[in-house]
Structures are given as structure tokens and as C-alpha cells.
Amino acid sequence: MIAELAPLFTGEFAHYRDIMALPDDPRPAIPATDVVTPDGLEARLMAYAPDCADGDRRALVSQWSRTYFLRLTVPTVAASLVLGWRLPVAFETLQIIIGDDGLPEGFKLPHAGERWNAAPDGPFERFSDLLDGNFTPFIEGVVGQVKVSRKVLWSNAGNYFEWLVSMMAKVPLPAAMIEDGQALIETACRPDGSRNPMYQPVRYVERQSGPSPLRQRRHCCVRYLLPELALCENCPHIDRPPAGARLPETV
Template identity: 30%
Template sequence: MTMSLPQQAPSPQHCLIGPLPQLFHGELAAYGAALAVADTSAPVGTALEAFLDGPQLAAALALFALRFPGAHPKALASTWSKLYFNALLVPVLAASSACGWCFPLAPGRVRFLADTDGAPLRFVLEDAGAAHPALDSAARLQPLVRNHLTLVVDALATQYRLAPRLLWNNAAVIAEETLLQCQLLMGAQPRIAADLHFLCATAQWPDQLANPLHQPTRLVANVRQRQLCCLRYRLRLDFCADCPLDCRQRQAAQRKLA
């Protein structure tokens, strides 16, 4: 979809749940394996709220930083957030848009597991959720954004002094690309189109608050570009394919890093 995830096959204790086996199979199974159901006899991971509020977030980022020696902390946190949003939003939005599926994603009902290198690995849920095809986009998706994503954005923005709008753009670009891929693979299904419009094309939601995911990209010379740079270049990596920096800005950034 958007960012690479660990490519190991899902182990038996992390069998794909809900509609995910039908949506993610073969080489795509790792996307679905990012969601699992908790084993109450042996809890795995850390309660998400405790992970974000305690020292474990910083510890995970410190491990993640070992992959990019000397990288700017803001760039590390931004890139980590992209991996987090990718692991969460790809399976959640695919299941929601394709099947009307709702997972229990309130922060108090989720345990989080980081990989050995600190990167996001898995979300362990209380149960597999259920299909609610009669619910509209707002009912299915607004709680995900207002509760779960807001908590993650606030934690990263506070601890790493990142602009919240940058983190929201990271999430929104992944949401948009996921739903565009769903349209490409599954055809013009009304629910997918409605979810894409609700998440990425609606400036204000029914609660009268601004949609933080609104308009994540723009077309420049028929090329889709992010609204904000994700700071990837500060990891001394190539620019993203949808990077908004123009050639002059890229050259200046590269001179600064030299």
C-alpha cells in the first residue's frame, strides 16, 4: 500500500481476524496481521494509553533511531508515525469500506506491540469487532479519528515538538492512498467512495469541528503531492514520490545535509 511492514508470515497466534483473511492474503497478509485479538490468558503488548503517556514511546523511538544514526528527532518521530498509521489504517479502512466492519479501536480497548527495532508491529484488540453495513461513514470512521488518532497525534506532537498538522497529514495521506487502492482493486463501490469523500474531501464534519484529514494531497502538473513534507529527507533517504518540496528546495535541503 504505502509503507513497508514486516514481511514475516502471520503466526498461528496472530491469525487474521474478521474480514481481513479475504482482503489480505499471500504477500499482503502482513498488512492484515497488524491487527490481532487478545489472548486473555497471556496479555501481549502494552495498553495503548500507557504506551503513549509513559516512557515506552520514547524507548521505542530510541530503538528506531538506531536504524538512522544522526537523524533529526523530528524526522524520526514523523517517520515512526507513518509506520504506525500505515499498520493501523490499511487494514482498518479496507475492512470498513469493503465490508462495513467496525473494530474496537478506542484507546482504552487496544494494546500496542512494537517490533524489536521499535517500529510499530501490532494492535491487539479485545475482540474482532463486527460488521455494521448500515452505518454511514461518520458513524464508522469519526470515532477512529476523534479518539484513537487524536491521542497518537497529541502524544507525538507534545513529546517531539512536531506540528500536529504534519502528523495529521501523515495519517491522511495513508488514508487517502488506502482508499484509492481499494477503489482500484474493488471497483466503484458506493461505501468506498463515501468513506474517501468523508475522510479526505470534507472540511467540516457533522460535529461542526474541522476534519484534520481534509485534503491531504494536491495535484501539481498531474502529480499527486502531499500538502506538507514529512521530513523524510532528514533521515538521509530519498525524497518521497509525493514530496511537496520543489527542485530548488530539494537542492537547498541536500546542501544543508552535506
């Protein structure tokens, strides 16, 4: 536990308190960069899903990345928006604590981070360490090993970012506090004119039957390629599932 983050993780968020750690944490960890080597990625996938040795690697890596994005996003974004605290999450200096289930359990940072000296100039500066320093090299490293679409992986990241910002808006927190979080997913282009891969990762769809409005991802995480898994509850294919796909029980 990083002491500066303690105010964030109470109540329903208490189980996130030990995700971010410092180098003296006794839990074993691997360099994040090992995950995007051929042997390292395969080892992670097999530790996560040993019964899927012949399973589709695109689906396996997508499912593994979902936990990676969720557990990295929640403390990093919450610390920035609520505490004004900048965590050092650069991919090349990050270590990943792997749980017994083969999934990312936490992260060791090189140091505890620091407070922003001045307010960041908008969402792309505020979240540059996360997006440019971590998500981009992680995603580029993964697609260099497995032919999974970048859109799938960025959608996994955006899905959890949007969920967290929506949850923070319901707490409620002052609107100004979460403004940069909302702006990141509502801005189509980055300041340099390039596409923002975090833009509108989900939509809220009115339906004739079932839950409505449905919080629905814009891009599928391709878990339907693993016959053992049902579609996600917010899958864009819920109303027209791919052949052979199983629907979740709650939709």
C-alpha cells in the first residue's frame, strides 16, 4: 500500500488498496516489459488459462489485458483526479505482481509518485503517463506478438476508464474534479490532430427487451472465440450473437 493513496480506497473501493506497491513489497513481480516478449507473453497466457493451450491467442490476450487495464486504471486515474497525485506508471519501469490465477494482481512502482505542481493542461497531459507511457507500449508490444486488433485492446482500456469516471460522477464528486476524466472520453482527437483511441468506448442503448438502456461497448473483446466463455453483459453482439456464442445469463 502506498500511504499517499490511502484516502482513496475505503468502502467499496477498499479491495484496490494493495494494487499499487513500492519496490519493498514482498510479493514476487516480473518486469512489465517481459510480458511483451514471445516467451513472456505465452507464459502469462498459459498461467492464466492452462486448459486453453490450443485456444485462440487473440481472445486469451484480450481477456488477460482486461484485468491489466482495470487494476492499473482505477488507482492511477482516481489518484490523479481526486488527489492530484501523479503515479509513475511508465511501462518500462513497472513491475507486475502476478496472482495465483495468472492475472495481474498489482503493480510495483519505482517510487510513490508526486503531486502535480500545477494543474495539468487538459486530459491528454493529465493522463499522458498512463496513455502514452503505459497503454501505448503495452498494446504495441502485444500486437507485435499476437494478431489482435489494436481497437480491441484500446476498447478494453476505454471500457474501464469510462466505468470508473461514471462511478466517480455518482459518488458524487465536484464536477470540476472529474472534468478531465470525462473530457478524455468525449474528445475525438488529440491536440496534435490524431485520433483519440479512448474516445466514446461505450454507448447506452435503448432496447425493446432485456436491460435498457444497456451500457454497451463499441468494440467486442472477442471472448466469444473461446467456447468456454459466454459473451460479456455489455457486448455489442448481445442482440445478434456470433454463431455458437453463448449469451450471459443476466441479459
